[in-house]
Amino acid sequence: MGHRSYPRPKDRAFVGGEVRLFEFKMSYLEPGYHKPGDKPFTFPPNGVDSKIGANLIEIEGRNGSGKTTLLNVLALALGYLDREKELDTKPALKRKLQDLDRNETLEYNFRICCDEPQPVELLIERKKGQKQKCCLNSKSISPENMAREFDVVFLTEDDPKKVVTASLGKLSRYFRDLDNGLNSLSHTLTKYMIEIDEFLNFKKNEKALLKEVKEHKHKIEQSNSEIAKLKDKLEKAELRKDIQEKLELLSNEGKITSQYNSLKKKYEQLKGKKNTDIFHKIYKEREKLFQAENELKDISARVIQTCDSLAHYGIILHSDKLLRDNYSEFNRIMTKTHIEKKSEMTKIAIVDEMIELLEHHSQNDIVPLIDKPVGEALRELYRIKARLSFDRVFGLLGVLRNHLDERKNAITNRERINERISFLSTDVRDLKDIENIENAFLEAQEKYLRLQHALQQDKLNIASQWNQLRSIEGDPEVIRNQLQTLEVQTKTEDSMRIKCEESLKILRENASEEPEYKNKEKKLQVLINEITRMRENLSNWVLILAQPTEAREQFTAMKEKMGFGLADYQKFVKAVGEFLGNQFEPVSFADKLHEVKFFDIEKDKFVTKEDREIPIDKLSQGQSKITTLTGSFKEMEEGRKKIVLIDEIADLDPENLQKVKSTLKDKFDEGKLALAILVRPTHDPTSGPVNIRWWG
Amino acid sequence: MRTKLYAGELLKKLVTEKELKILEIVWDTEVTLDQKIERLLGVK
Numbered sequence: 001m002g003h004r005s006y007p008r009p010k011d012r013a014f015v016g017g018e019v020r021l022f023e024f025k026m027s028y029l030e031p032g033y034h035k036p037g038d039k040p041f042t043f044p045p046n047g048v049d050s051k052i053g054a055n056l057i058e059i060e061g062r063n064g065s066g067k068t069t070l071l072n073v074l075a076l077a078l079g080y081l082d083r084e085k086e087l088d089t090k091p092a093l094k095r096k097l098q099d100l101d102r103n104e105t106l107e108y109n110f111r112i113c114c115d116e117p118q119p120v121e122l123l124i125e126r127k128k129g130q131k132q133k134c135c136l137n138s139k140s141i142s143p144e145n146m147a148r149e150f151d152v153v154f155l156t157e158d159d160p161k162k163v164v165t166a167s168l169g170k171l172s173r174y175f176r177d178l179d180n181g182l183n184s185l186s187h188t189l190t191k192y193m194i195e196i197d198e199f200l201n202f203k204k205n206e207k208a209l210l211k212e213v214k215e216h217k218h219k220i221e222q223s224n225s226e227i228a229k230l231k232d233k234l235e236k237a238e239l240r241k242d243i244q245e246k247l248e249l250l251s252n253e254g255k256i257t258s259q260y261n262s263l264k265k266k267y268e269q270l271k272g273k274k275n276t277d278i279f280h281k282i283y284k285e286r287e288k289l290f291q292a293e294n295e296l297k298d299i300s301a302r303v304i305q306t307c308d309s310l311a312h313y314g315i316i317l318h319s320d321k322l323l324r325d326n327y328s329e330f331n332r333i334m335t336k337t338h339i340e341k342k343s344e345m346t347k348i349a350i351v352d353e354m355i356e357l358l359e360h361h362s363q364n365d366i367v368p369l370i371d372k373p374v375g376e377a378l379r380e381l382y383r384i385k386a387r388l389s390f391d392r393v394f395g396l397l398g399v400l401r402n403h404l405d406e407r408k409n410a411i412t413n414r415e416r417i418n419e420r421i422s423f424l425s426t427d428v429r430d431l432k433d434i435e436n437i438e439n440a441f442l443e444a445q446e447k448y449l450r451l452q453h454a455l456q457q458d459k460l461n462i463a464s465q466w467n468q469l470r471s472i473e474g475d476p477e478v479i480r481n482q483l484q485t486l487e488v489q490t491k492t493e494d495s496m497r498i499k500c501e502e503s504l505k506i507l508r509e510n511a512s513e514e515p516e517y518k519n520k521e522k523k524l525q526v527l528i529n530e531i532t533r534m535r536e537n538l539s540n541w542v543l544i545l546a547q548p549t550e551a552r553e554q555f556t557a558m559k560e561k562m563g564f565g566l567a568d569y570q571k572f573v574k575a576v577g578e579f580l581g582n583q584f585e586p587v588s589f590a591d592k593l594h595e596v597k598f599f600d601i602e603k604d605k606f607v608t609k610e611d612r613e614i615p616i617d618k619l620s621q622g623q624s625k626i627t628t629l630t631g632s633f634k635e636m637e638e639g640r641k642k643i644v645l646i647d648e649i650a651d652l653d654p655e656n657l658q659k660v661k662s663t664l665k666d667k668f669d670e671g672k673l674a675l676a677i678l679v680r681p682t683h684d685p686t687s688g689p690v691n692i693r694w695w696g
Numbered sequence: 697m698r699t700k701l702y703a704g705e706l707l708k709k710l711v712t713e714k715e716l717k718i719l720e721i722v723w724d725t726e727v728t729l730d731q732k733i734e735r736l737l738g739v740k
């Protein structure tokens with residue numbers, strides 16, 4: 001193997017800076033894995049140098065040390081995501097690269113220097129949340145130009161179809177590029193043909209255009225005359241409508257004014273109110289209602305208790321009747337009692353009135369007539385009252401009367417609360433309706449203002465105008481629409497006239513100079529026909545490469561029709577098969593090397609020079625990596641350096657690994673390779689996380 | 697930069713000699729469109 005560790009081998013030439021070098025730094029946070037404050041994933045790990053003075057490198061590392069991620073990030077930096085065809089067969093890798101590309105925390109810095117055939121320095125840098133920047137030999141370079149200079153070969157895992165898919169994808173891209181070139185050429189040639197045709201047919205075209213301009217002008221004149229008529233008609237119809245409206249307003253003056261005033265009042269009542277205020281008030285009133293109901297229940301209970309007490313004295317009063325506001329029994333008993341206890345009742349009434357009067361004064365005020373302080377007089381009056389109420393039945397009836405009075409008051413209070421709740425609920429309904437009320441008010445207001453305006457005018461004058469205009473027909477809205485349509489038509493006619501005049505101008509200008517290829521019209525036409533035929537072929541070739549079986553079925557079904565057919569399909573598949581077959585080194589199968597002469601794109605089979613068929617998925621594991629690598633160098637374009645990234649070289653047996661390394665070394669010495677990184681896992685627990693060394 | 701037709705050998709089997717010349721001219725990135733037309737008109 002002969003690999004040595006960094007620093008750069010001393011036997012290398014070192015002129016004017018780094019000659020052979022790979023410098024690498026990358027870090028990112030994995031969404032969902034890293035938590036705030038965690039350190040990001042980095043490569044190389046701490047303690048491992050981030051550069052090596054060589055271009056043929058092997059990285060050995062423990063699982064999870066980031067060696068594969070380094071290859072992924074490097075592939076991303078080198079534009080591997082644009083290799084759609086190859087990535088289509090590797091959806092997991094495509095997802096990984098897309099995730100890395102979208103990761104705002106990803107940053108990297110790669111520097112590749114090599115010296116064959118001349119010194120090259122490629123710098124690729126991406127900072128967090130920014131686009132990457134590339135420099136080639138200290139000059140900024142776009143990703144497209146970088147792709148023209150460097151070709152990435154990224155072998156991640158053994159995929160028997162990879163080499164074919166990559167080659168077919170490349171061919172498809174190439175055919176499409178050719179088609180683009182032919183398309184722009186055909187476009188220009190067609191333009192020249194049009195110019196020649198215009199020049200040769202100048203008089204005829206000029207006459208046609210002049211006729212067209214004249215027609216447009218005539219139509220515009222007609223439209224303008226109609227527009228003038230319609231405008232006059234519209235003016236009169238609008239005036240008629242205005243007078244008619246005014247007359248209607250005046251005849252409905254009373255209704256409009258009252259409607260306006262009523263809506264104004266309602267609107268002004270509601271406009272300051274808010275739902276929340278009203279709901280709060282309703283809530284408060286409901287609390288009061290609850291209290292009033294409780295108070296009423298208390299009073300009713302007291303009425304029942306007092307009636308029960310009276311029953312002990314043989315006075316039968318049905319409390320349920322009293323509670324249904326039937327006072328007949330009670331009034332009868334009270335009348336009887338009044339007669340019997342007339343003088344006591346008068347005294348009690350006087351005492352009650354005096355108590356009520358004196359309670360309004362201070363305890364120390366002197367009561368005239370008796371010349372005693374209020375407090376003393378009140379105590380005396382309470383004693384008299386107690387003495388007068390000594391008769392229990394009389395007292396109970398007095399209490400009952402008080403309870404009934406209290407009950408009447410409580411009922412009145414409850415009714416008031418209910419009224420307030422009902423009023424507030426109406427407000428809530430109105431508030432829900434406020435938008436409608438507002439709109440109705442604004443409408444009424446507008447009508448009212450128009451009425452005021454009409455009222456200011458001379459009614460006789462309005463009536464006289466109406467007499468003049470009443471016979472005019474037509475709705476202004478309909479006339480206005482007709483007018484608009486006509487105006488749009490006129491504008492369209494006018495812009496068409498301008499276009500014709502411009503075309504005429506250009507036609508005349510072009511006719512003043514003879515077209516460049518006037519005398520080669522036939523040749524141009526032949527060329528256009530040839531290009532068209534080639535473009536048709538290219539389009540069918542791309543179709544065949546994408547879906548060979550479906551394409552064959554389609555061409556078989558077409559039978560003997562014009563254009564690209566089954567024979568063309570067969571010719572193309574044969575040529576492509578030979579082209580692809582020529583790209584492969586001899587393949588190892590059944591313990592024997594076979595030289596390939598053909599690859600069947602429809603059946604995915606190699607055909608050997610001995611006419612043996614080998615399906616591509618029967619190739620041995622390591623073999624397809626070698627096949628891919630050698631194939632990719634074989635089809636290499638001039639001027640494009642390769643960057644080869646190979647993951648899991650442990651898949652290769654020692655013999656195949658040696659072949660890979662020899663191929664890479666040869667290509668590097670030929671100046672066709674800028675960098676090769678081979679990655680393998682380590683199972684040695686005593687080694688560090690990553691070991692980076694050069695070989696070759 | 698002037699580059700050779702990538703799959704020239706393949707194209708030779710698929711197109712006529714004249715068409716191949718046309719494609720070579722189209723593929724040439726060193727000349728303008730008008731220069732290409734001039735050359736194409738000269739192709740026989």
